Amino acid sequence: MGLEGSDPRWHAWYAQAALHTRLLEKVGGEMERRTGLPAAWFEVLGHLMKCDTRMNELADHLVLSRGGATRLVARMEEAGLVTREIPPTDRRATFAVITDAGRKALEEALPVHLELVEEEWGRYLEPGEAETLIAVAERIGAAHGWVREPEAEGDAAPAA
């Protein structure tokens, strides 16, 4: 942006941001072309495979507004990949639940996703770099309260 050389931290920020923008676009686009699943749908299915999830929680997880989550799940319900269930114990809540068709779609999409990530990104990493990236992401995520603490503050990746 004009000051790439002046500050290594800012340079690192910009390089990472630019790369991830293009990578998410590329991997997401390829995914949709090959499997028919938009990236957001894949993300939802991946989460719901682990556990049924309240709409609010899903919105937070996806970094989406409440209304956005409602509409996303609505579209996926229309497509038969998820259903909504209202628990009798608290009828204010709505849980999104994956269907058999949703599980099947995810099963088909998952290997494609893994292959794409490796092909477009993972295979270029050198030894130790994955661990460094994980350590950085967990440290910063934890500082923002977005992820649980890194395992033991320093045993994840010496990076050398």
Place this chain on the structure above:
Amino acid sequence: MGLEGSDPRWHAWYAQAALHTRLLEKVGGEMERRTGLPAAWFEVLGHLMKCDTRMNELADHLVLSRGGATRLVARMEEAGLVTREIPPTDRRATFAVITDAGRKALEEALPVHLELVEEEWGRYLEPGEAETLIAVAERIGAAHGWVREPEAEGDAAPAA
């Protein structure tokens, strides 16, 4: 997504992607709150500060469709931050050009941006990590043809 532990590369991918989604949202949101400039506008001004740019080129740089770039620049023109200029030598092209008001807006926004990036992200990096991140991003970006070659294939960051 359910397989965090199985493959360190995929884990690294996911951790980075999740972090950057939240970070871009946070930094972008704060930027707009404090300076009135949406992240995309800031990005455009930062690029146009370097040189006048054809619409197509701008679209590629921003990872945006052609139509998207047209409309983005139209809004910014309406706000007085850029103008469009058609060169007499090839009247098919349109160059986006930053205005004095645009320069002023960027000047005001830049320190806020730098502070936010440092505050939310940079200050958590440990010595050598910025250089590792730059090396990774440039290596992968170059493999995709998105950036010029990394300087000398290995002198950028020993990471230790």
Place this chain on the structure above:
DNA sequence: AAAGATTGACGATTCAATCTTA
């Protein structure tokens, strides 16, 4: 009154079709 979710109105982006200049 508060929590959870949905809806209406709207803003921003995409794709495909179109317009203009070379």
Place this chain on the structure above:
DNA sequence: TAAGATTGAATCGTCAATCTTT
């Protein structure tokens, strides 16, 4: 005919207001 850019229609997301249940 191709290159560059813009536009119409449709999609997806946001915000604020609303509805239901606690």
